Amino acid sequence: MVHLIGPRESRQSVVCMSAGRITETALNCSLHSRPSTNRLCEAATVTTGGNVYEYLDTAQEIEQRRLDAVRRYVLVDQPVEDAYDRIAFLAGTIFDTPIATVSLVEHDRVWLAACQGLVGVREVGREPGLCASVIARDDTYVINDAAVDPRTFAHPLVRGELGLRFYAAAPIRTHDGYRLGTVNVIDNRPRQATPRQLQALEHLAALVTDELELRLSVIRSTATRAWENRS
Template sequence: MASLAARVFRAPMATVTLVDDEWVRCCAAHGTPAQTRPVRRAVSLSAAAAGHDGVLVIPDTGADPRAEADPMVGGVPGARFYAAAPIDTPDGHRLGSVNVMDVHPRQPGAEELDALRDLAALVANELELRLAAARVVAAERQMRADAERLARILQRTLLPPALPQVPGLSAAAAYHPYSADEVGGDFYDLFPLDGNRWGFFLGDVCGKGADAAVLTSLVRYTLRAAAVYDPDPCRVLANLDAVLQQEHAGGAPSPYCTAVFGVLEPATDGFAVTLAGGGHPPALVVRADGGVEALRTEGGQLIGILREPRFVQVSTRLRAGDAMLLYTDGLTEARTEAGSRLDEEGLAAYLAPAAPADADDLLAEVHKLIGSLGEGVSDDTAVLALSVPPARRSQPLRSLGAA
């Protein structure tokens, strides 16, 4: 715009300046590269233009006292002619001016002054567009920040604030969101049952956002309530399936989920584990000796979407130094650097060197793994780790005569 103004006037110099209470700032210049630094309002001709009604014309700056202190006049380049059209917003706010200068005194023509007014109006429109765009960007950033904050709050309400302490067992859980502003449907819990038994579950509902949050809340409540009534893992999943089937009995879209539900019962050598799965990836047991076993519930079907689904139950024991990891498919469906899925075999191979590992160790390994996968991760991941502490080695007794 400054170049166009200079061309219209056939002048060597032109600027576009913005004026505030103290400073005049040049935001575009033609022929004056050294004069782009801010100038005090008190000494700038642009301030005089901002206070002038209409186009300000000074045919000879040497004969006008308003120009004496302006560095463009008193210093290099020694401007002798000055003309400026104000930049006004539609609501009447004056932002600055479009300025044209020459090193020789002159008298501009009417067409030149009209063109200068038009250029100032174009600058005002451009500034309004940029301001509007900045406002939109700021509003979108604020909306995203609000959405992220609400998502974090809502996500926390869908997960237990802390896992209970189970005598003789270590437990740890973590949730790794894929999107900061969208609520996921991954869930987990660990809670007491009758006597000295404990229930646990982990799963993933369909969808994202508010609908997934509502469904997750329903699933967690139903699993806990069903387990208190009858903790048999297959019957717990069957009860959950019945509730979800009822949710879409009126023809609404079918809500469904995958889940693993299990029961822990203390044993003389650790814990007996019985679990059932419905369409969910197998839990992995990391043995103290470094072996990794997949607890596959072969044939276990999705929960809530099929008529008379089949659920499968398996059992194992967690002994001293053993650990078990439950996870959602956001982990095993992540892509490696080679472009292939991590899958259960890849996860098992990654965890094997961590043995013997406690629950916190397993979660730390999973955290490192997710970090290393980077952009290969495309979904939320929830993990629940349970471990039995290693047996303590007894210290040999010293002989009475030992020094």
């Protein structure tokens, strides 16, 4: 049995500092999602002598807004829906991998809205290197051999029974700029991905976004009708 549930503990952002300045590297490494670097810095511009705690407060606020975006779709902790299951199936077929998932990155875990190839698994830990790192970027993310890649070689899914080696993912981006999670594929052997495969993965992530927006429309319509009936 593959044990995939990681420890649920909050993790602090790593802040790079030099001579009292939060460096550009620290901003670019943020795991908190907004449409652009400018929005990452929207609450404050930190210069020499700036307050590191002010930056951390800003990063936490941005992450909270991302989590609010994840939760507005009411998909975490819900049964698998056919639309997302089909997208995961297509991703695995395109890459010919044994595992493919549609994931949402929550506060302390990664919820699998759909999972092909791991029966009964619905969540994994939010350790950096895989899905938790994908939401820091707008483009695709590829690990060709996780056992030697410094981003992932210590990850529980790499060192554990699953023996993850290949991982490719595209972020799921909402229309208002939040990165909620990923469409990803996994293999237990090292391999390469073609540009066409990665482009297909981005299209599948966009399809997830479309499905989520339809879901949100239904949620809001239902709430509006319920309010009107009470009036």
